[in-house]
Amino acid sequence: MTPSEILKRLTKVIGQVLGNEDVKLTLKSTAEDVEGWDSFNHINIIVGAEMEFGVKFNASELEELKNVGDFVALIEKRLAKKN
Amino acid sequence: MNLTWLPKHSEFSKQMTVIKKAQPKEAWTLLTAMAQTNLNFLETIQVDKLFKEKFAAGLPSGVSVPEVRLALLSSSTVDQLLPGIRVGGLRRNLWIKTYVTDYGQSLQEIMDPTSHLQAFKPTVVLVAFDALSFFGTQPLGRTVETASAKLERALDQIQTLWRLSREKFCCRIIQQTPLPLYQPLMGHNEHRLPDSPSHLLRIFNERLRSLADEQKVDLLDINNWAARDGIKDWHDPVLWHKAKQEVSPVAGPMYGELVGRLLAAQLGRSYKxxxxxxxxxxxxxxxxxxxxxxxxxxxxxxxxxxxxxxxxxxxxxxxxxxxxxxxxxxxxxxxxxxxxxxxxxxxxxxxxxxxxxxxxxxxxxxxxxxxxxxxxxxxxxxxxxxxxxxxxxxxxxxxxxxxxxxxxxxxxxxxxxxxGYFEAVALTTEDLIRVEQYQKNVEREKIQASFTDLSEYLKSLEMEMIWGPFDSLSLPRVTQLINKTNQFNLTTRRYSEDETRRFSEDPKAVTLRCRLIDRFGDNGIIGIIIALEQKEGDWLVDTWLMSCRVLGRGVEQAMMDLLVQETENKGAQKLIGQYFPTAKNNMVKDHYPDLGFEPLGTDEKGNSRWSLTLGTKKKFDYFMKLQKGN
CATH class of the missing domain: 3.40.50.1000 (HAD superfamily/HAD-like)
Incomplete structure (x- = not known):
């Protein structure tokens, strides 16, 4: 899966959690930029992404996430390990 | 972990768009149907959001479902479970409003008369404390307290919450069994380490059962359910440490379903x-x-x-x-x-x-x-x-x-x-002989067909009605009937066992429970009346309900005579009856006029009031003996 495909599917998950289907995200977006992306929804987004991509993240990996780009890279890494 | 018995929706997103555009009443129907599908946690969040958006102002007119005000008392994070709870309610046609106490503030919020919890006025309190809040994180053997003292303290703690909640809110209580968050230290024979928190928790969960029975608390046994599904589906240690979630959001839809079915069971709305x-x-x-x-x-x-x-x-x-x-x-x-x-x-x-x-x-x-x-x-x-x-x-x-x-x-x-269609919170003797009763009804019908004259048939049944006020023996069945009877029910008021007991102790109340016996056997308690003195001589029939099994046999008339007799004994001069129409109780719309009451008027909701002056009322004719007893 390419990073842009991952971004597209991740954006969909985030839109579903936040109740905003039209949410626009780039690799540079951060939680602060996005309305509703608080610490509570952050957990839902993580769990939603785990479900969407069929992967599981480590606590340490989650703590290092700074922006959507990091998140996409993490998913890419997990998907690669899975195969 | 999914709701596997429900069919998957084939076009979820498309249907959500349709619901978004629908008129309120239509949206309610469509959302209820959506709740009948196998929703994962992301879909549950979306259904819940739409539900809140559509019905923020309240239920659409023409939709009448019971409202439950559910307060969660918790020691960890439970907000991730609320969408599942509300959708679980929707699935059972319940309108659940939720409130979560502030972190670690449950006791204070119960006691503080100005708290948000007090303003919320819960009808049900769900005590959802995690294991660590009971047994802590102290090293083994370092506390002076013995294992059994720790256990007793934890059980006292929980009972205090039950007692205070009940005193303040007169509500139903649900106690969640904590998930096994402690790791075993010995293994299979963990019980040989008396201080082991994992062992203490196991005993705690067992003791909760007898305490809950004693104090009329219902259990939400997620500990057992997690054992069924696998604890890994319910509890994610990463999320526990990161967000103090005892139950993972992934388990949210199932958790909410379990809450929904339990609330439905308490209200007598389980499948039969x-x-x-x-x-x-x-x-x-x-x-x-x-x-x-x-x-x-x-x-x-x-x-x-x-x-x-x-x-x-x-x-x-x-x-x-x-x-x-x-x-x-x-x-x-x-x-x-x-x-x-x-x-x-x-x-x-x-x-x-x-x-x-x-x-x-x-x-x-x-x-x-x-x-x-x-x-x-x-x-x-x-x-x-x-x-x-x-x-x-x-x-x-x-x-x-x-x-x-x-x-x-x-x-x-x-x-x-x-x-969980048949979730039940109480078992009565009537439950145990239900099949037999239904068969006997079939026999009665066969005999009825062989009579050409109804009164000849009724005489042949050799009916006897045993009646009396509510007492400790009859309270469980009386409460069950009050909460589950939908059709022959004039006001559909629901009461907890505590509330029902209070009526039986109130000198300004008349309570009646009637059992019908005939030549085929005992039908059990089939009729209930609660009448309350409003002012000198005026008595309001607060509740009148009957089991539909005994329709058309003169039970209403016999109960009416008892009601007149018992209220007159307490000085009644006038009876006031009420009929509150629901989707199910159309069969009793003419109940009061049929018994000779005069209309007092009907309000815009269709609720009507009726009155009957006592003193000169003649008794009805029916073919049964009345006998005071149990």
């Missing part, structure tokens, strides 16, 4: 009747084609044994009060053959309260079954292996529950257990 298909459902093969010797049932084959096991499960459900019916496309004679002649058949014809085998469509037959048994269609669960039949029924009768039966009959019992 299991309607079974025959071919491929109770036995393998087709009786009409394969014949008595050809169907698979028992005989040492794996498939045959699976069907026997399913029948045993169904028999045991019936023996604790679930009504059984059959709905099969077959000739009746052929369909009956296994019941009468197959040696491995566990279920007998006499276990089945309504037997429908013909070639009509199943939806029509289900309607007839409901009518014959005098229960609502929304009390029926229809079990059929054939997807075509399931979909026909779902389309025609959306209020009937239709599980997605797994292909292998070995998994049928598990499917029904997962679905």
């Amino acid at each position: 009747c299991l309607v079974l298909d025959l071919d491929h459902t109770l036995w393998g093969g087709v009786i009409g084609d394969d014949g008595l010797e050809g169907i698979k049932l028992g005989q040492g084959s794996g498939v045959g044994e699976s069907f026997v096991a399913f029948q045993r499960f169904v028999r045991d459900l019936a023996s604790r009060g679930v009504i059984l019916a059959v709905c099969s496309k077959n000739d009746e004679k052929t369909a009956l053959e296994p019941f009468e002649k197959h040696p491995e058949m566990v279920l007998k014809r006499s276990d089945i309260a309504a037997f429908s085998a013909n070639w009509n469509d199943k939806a029509s037959n289900l309607k007839q079954i409901a009518q014959q048994l005098n229960i609502g269609l929304d009390s029926l669960v229809f079990v059929d292996d054939n997807p075509y039949e399931r979909n026909q029924v779902r389309g025609e009768l959306p209020m009937v529950a239709v599980p997605e039966l797994p292909e292998d009959p070995a998994l049928y019992p598990d499917c029904l257990v997962s679905a």
Whole structure:
């Protein structure tokens, strides 16, 4: 899966959690930029992404996430390990 | 971890767009239907968001469902569970409003008269504390407290919450069994380490059962459910440390479903009747084609044994009060053959309260079954292996529950257990003899058909009504009836056992519970009245309900005479009756005028008031003896 495909599917998950289907995200977006992306929804987004991509993240990996780009890279890494 | 007994929605996003644009009443119906599908946690969040958006201002007019105000008292994070709870309520046609106490503030919020919890006025309090809040994180053997003292302290802590919640809110209490968050330190024989928190928690969860029974608290046994599904599906240690979530959001839809079914059970809204298909459902093969010797049932084959096991499960459900019916496309004679002649058949014809085998469509037959048994269609669960039949029924009768039966009959019992249709919080003697009672009704009907004169028939029943005020012996059944009777119920007021007991102790109240016995046996308690003095001489009939099983036998008239007699003894000069129409109680709209009451007017909601002056009222004629007793 390419990073842009991952971004597209991740954006969909985030839109579903936040109740905003039209949410626009780039690799540079951060939680602060996005309305509703608080610490509570952050957990839902993580769990939603785990479900969407069929992967599981480590606590340490989650703590290092700074922006959507990091998140996409993490998913890419997990998907690669899975195969 | 998913709601596997529900069908998956084929076009979730498209349907959500349709609901978004729908008018409120239509949106309610569509959302309720959406809640009847297998939603994962992301979908549940979306349904809940739409639900809140659509009904932020309240229920649409024309929709009448019970409102539950549920407060969660918790020691960790539970917000991730709220969407599942609200959608779980929607699935059972309940309007659940939720409130979560502030972190670690449960006790303070109960006690503080100005707290948000007080303003919320919960009707149900769910105590959802995690294991660590009871047994802490101290090193073993370092505290002076012995293991048993720790246990007693934890149990005291929980009982204090129950007692205070009940005192302040007069609400129902649900206690969640904590998940096993402590790791075992010895292993299989953990109990040999008395201080082991993992062992203490196990005893704690066991002790909760007897305490809950003593104090009329209902358990939400997620500890047991997590053992069924696997604790890894329920609890994610990463999320526990990161966000203090005892229950993972992934388990949210199931958690909410468990809460929803428990609340429904408390309100008497569980399903009542299991309607079974025959071919491929109770036995393998087709009786009409394969014949008595050809169907698979028992005989040492794996498939045959699976069907026997399913029948045993169904028999045991019936023996604790679930009504059984059959709905099969077959000739009746052929369909009956296994019941009468197959040696491995566990279920007998006499276990089945309504037997429908013909070639009509199943939806029509289900309607007839409901009518014959005098229960609502929304009390029926229809079990059929054939997807075509399931979909026909779902389309025609959306209020009937239709599980997605797994292909292998070995998994049928598990499917029904997962679905929790028959969740029950109390067991009464009436539950234990229900099948028998329904059969006797069938016998009565047969005899009735042989009489041309109704009064001759009623005389032949040799009826006796045993009556008295509510007492400790009758309170459980009285409370059960108050909470589950929908049809013959004038006001549909629901009361907890505590509230019911208070009426029985109130000198300005008359309570009546009536049991009907006839030549076929004891029908149990079938009628209830609560009347309250409003002002000098004026008595309001707050509650009047009856079991539909005994309609048309003069019970209303006999109860009316008792009501007059008992209220007059307390100085009543006038009776006031009320009728509050609901979707289900149309049958009693003329109850008061039929008994001779005069109309006092009807408000814009259709609620009517009626009055009757006492003192000169003549007794009714009926064919039963009245006898005070138990």
